[in-house]
Amino acid sequence: MAKINLLPAFLLLALLCACEAQYEDIGVYELKKGDFSANFTNYGAVMLSLVLPDKTGKLDDIVLGYDSVEDYKNDTTYFGAIVGRVANRIKGAEFTLNGASYKLVANEDKNTLHGGSKGFADVVWHVKNYKQDSHVTFTYYSFDGEQGFPGNLQVSVTYMIIGTNKLGVKMEAKPLNKATPVNLALHTYWNLGGHSSGDILSHTLQLLGSSITPVDDELIPTGKIDPVQGTPYDFLQPHEIGSKLDQLPHGYDVNYVLDKSSPQHLRKVAVVHESKSGRKMELWTNKPGVQVYTSNMLKSEKGKDGFVYSTYAGLCLETQGFPDSVNHPDFPSQIVNPGETYKHFMVFRFTAN
Numbered sequence: 001m002a003k004i005n006l007l008p009a010f011l012l013l014a015l016l017c018a019c020e021a022q023y024e025d026i027g028v029y030e031l032k033k034g035d036f037s038a039n040f041t042n043y044g045a046v047m048l049s050l051v052l053p054d055k056t057g058k059l060d061d062i063v064l065g066y067d068s069v070e071d072y073k074n075d076t077t078y079f080g081a082i083v084g085r086v087a088n089r090i091k092g093a094e095f096t097l098n099g100a101s102y103k104l105v106a107n108e109d110k111n112t113l114h115g116g117s118k119g120f121a122d123v124v125w126h127v128k129n130y131k132q133d134s135h136v137t138f139t140y141y142s143f144d145g146e147q148g149f150p151g152n153l154q155v156s157v158t159y160m161i162i163g164t165n166k167l168g169v170k171m172e173a174k175p176l177n178k179a180t181p182v183n184l185a186l187h188t189y190w191n192l193g194g195h196s197s198g199d200i201l202s203h204t205l206q207l208l209g210s211s212i213t214p215v216d217d218e219l220i221p222t223g224k225i226d227p228v229q230g231t232p233y234d235f236l237q238p239h240e241i242g243s244k245l246d247q248l249p250h251g252y253d254v255n256y257v258l259d260k261s262s263p264q265h266l267r268k269v270a271v272v273h274e275s276k277s278g279r280k281m282e283l284w285t286n287k288p289g290v291q292v293y294t295s296n297m298l299k300s301e302k303g304k305d306g307f308v309y310s311t312y313a314g315l316c317l318e319t320q321g322f323p324d325s326v327n328h329p330d331f332p333s334q335i336v337n338p339g340e341t342y343k344h345f346m347v348f349r350f351t352a353n
Helices: 009-022 069-074 241-247
Strands: 028-033 036-041 046-053 059-061 081-083 094-097 100-103 126-131 135-142 153-162 166-175 185-187 204-207 209-213 253-258 267-273 279-285 289-293 316-320 342-352
Touching: 028 135, 028 153, 036 153, 046 081, 046 342, 185 316, 209 289, 267 316, 279 316
Parallel strands: none
Antiparallel strands: 028 036, 036 046, 046 059, 081 185, 094 100, 126 135, 135 153, 153 166, 166 342, 204 267, 209 253, 253 289, 267 279, 279 342, 289 316
16 A cells, blocks of 8 residues: 655645735725724834824824825835835845855845745735624745745734724744744834824824833844933934934934833833824833834935825834844844744834824
């Protein structure tokens, strides 16, 4: 009798996921509860919009983006996307893990940014489940060698409405056969005055990070951890984002080391307030860092309703592991082994008064 060789479970899963992704339709999925609503697409697992009332009840979309899902396919801004396999920058597009060297796809000069030239922001995700008044879950199978990264990786992101005017984001990833770095981030550009209201320099920001990981001219961490006190990076007490911008001619684009909280709770990251609308956004996470980016590189980007986004049009608060951790042993490790699960949580709470 002929001997039958069964496919390993991870390989069978890989084949099923590859077939699934190949024929997946691209759609838009709304989450809605009362006057609070948000739209998402399975292309790049992108957050397309978030609409909520201001202090007078006027509804506005506070997320920068495009009118059409097709526009996201040519996007270089990462508007609203889940970025990975490793968000942020990896120096020289390479790293060593368990004695093996890995050469990645360089897409920002000689470095890798947000997973490479075709990272998770540029692929079609599978819609696992969806309930309009509750949640939507997207999944993606990342194959061994994709953009140079080792191992097969099963990834999921769930966007969920929690209570009143709260949005939860749960990102998970499971390596199937090899250890691999994982660092997912949500790259939403926020403007609490409304996406077409102008710049965010008058927004008030409080950021609960006492240190930053300073960077070189290529925006790669030097390996140091510097205190923010007495520098333009100090937002421990709330003040306007633009108030010290004259000391930072290129704006903010740096990772903050978040202050530790009780291990039983998520860290509170930031409080953002816009006085004209009265809207306030609070953010919590379980990750050790947050990239604060004031959309310094936006240049005449045609967005929703034909509005043209200029420099400082949005604020990104990308909770994450530290950038280039694969090349800095002293930074918190981003390596996830088979049998382990990467878990990344974010909670946004919105009010207006």
